[in-house]
Amino acid sequence: MNILETKGLYHDFSKLQVLFDVNLQVKEGERHAVIGPNGAGKTTLFNVITGTYHPSRGKVFFKGKEVTGARPHEMTRLGMGRSFQITSTFGRLTAFQNIRLAILSKKGIRFQFFRKVDNMSAITEETDQVLKRINLDRERNIPASMLSYGKHRALEISLALATDPDLVMLDEPTAGMSKDETHYAVQLIRRLTEGKTLVIIEHDMDVVFSLADxxxxxxYGQILATGSPVEIRENQAVKDAYLGALEV
Ligand SMILES: Nc1ncnc2c1ncn2[C@@H]1O[C@H](COP(=O)(O)OP(=O)(O)O)[C@@H](O)[C@H]1O
Ligand SMILES: [Mg+2]
Structure with missing residues (x-):
């Protein structure tokens, strides 16, 4: 079954056509990588799927239900979690507070009520469990902006997962990471997305080919090919357009 599907998706920014007839199919439980050169439209595709933008044309289906134009918080409630290419943590909040905020937003608890729920031990407990799972329990009370780059990005990845989504969308989670940090992040992603569906935009081909099913x-805003890593590696059109240049 496809947990996520787009049908004939188009998007443009004023006169700039960015997505053309995109028919993406993501099967439940798979790890699906979206690759392509800079400017191909990958982030825009994520933004259209997650409700940040309304597509110019076409439809988005999630868990078999049409969700075209649903707002981001509705998508979160339906079970979609995402991370951003650009850091979206709150730098002055601690690791604990960032995760708690993500959990609260999923539960629909608004900021005004924050102080009251401050004492809610169930939420505190859930937050601490997430911190432990992502090995950030020792950094619990450190502001996000003071974390090392790798840990900061790990927190970022975890925010997408704090709401326990069925489908996780990660936009270049390893961007700017050292080799060690990337290795750690891939292990973290693998572990945290166990039993879930993952869609990941990734530029590091080692990560793509080791992680993706x-x-x-x-x-240029169009799907050139979809397939297994072996099929993609051997696809002539892909080699000509993209992979050849990277010598994969
Ligand atoms: N908010 C925006 N307004 C206008 N143009 C945009 C906007 N976001 C992206 N673009 C343009 O759309 C194209 C695709 O961008 P993007 O989806 O970010 O590509 P990718 O993530 O594959 O690098 C690029 O030409 C980019 O400049
Ligand atoms: Mg992008």
């Missing part, structure tokens, strides 16, 4: 290649 299936790969979709986006090129």
């Amino acid at each position: 299936r790969i979709t290649v986006l090129h």
Whole structure:
């Protein structure tokens, strides 16, 4: 079954056409990588799927239900979690507070009520469990902006997962990481997405080919190919357009 599907998706920014007839299919339980050169439209595709933008044309289906145009918080409630290419943590809040905020927003508890729920031990407990799972329990009370780059990005990845989504969408989670940090992040992603569906935009081909069950290649806003890592590696159109240049 496809947990996520787009049908004939188009998007443009004023006159700039960015997505053309994108028919993406993500199967339940798979790890699906979206790759393609800079400017191909990968982040825009995420933004259209997660409700940040309304598509110019076409439809988005999540868990078999049409969700085109649903707002981001509705998508979160339906079971979709996402991370951003640009850091979206609250730098002055601690690791604990960032995770708690993500958990509270999923539960629909608004900021005004924050102080009251401050003492809610169930939420505190849930937050501490997440911190432990992501090995940030020792950094619990450190402001996000003071964390090392790798730990900060790990927190970022975890925010997408703090709401326990069925589908996790990560936009270049390893961008700017050292080799060690990337290795750690991939292990974290693998562990945290166990039993879930993952869609990941990733530029590091080692990560893509080690993590993904299936790969979709986006090129100038169109899907060039979808297939297993072996199929993508051997696809002539993909080699010509993209992978060849990277010597994969
Ligand atoms: N908010 C925006 N307004 C106008 N143009 C945009 C906006 N976001 C992205 N673009 C343009 O859309 C194209 C695709 O961008 P993007 O989806 O970020 O690509 P990718 O994530 O694959 O690098 C690029 O040409 C980019 O400049
Ligand atoms: Mg992008």
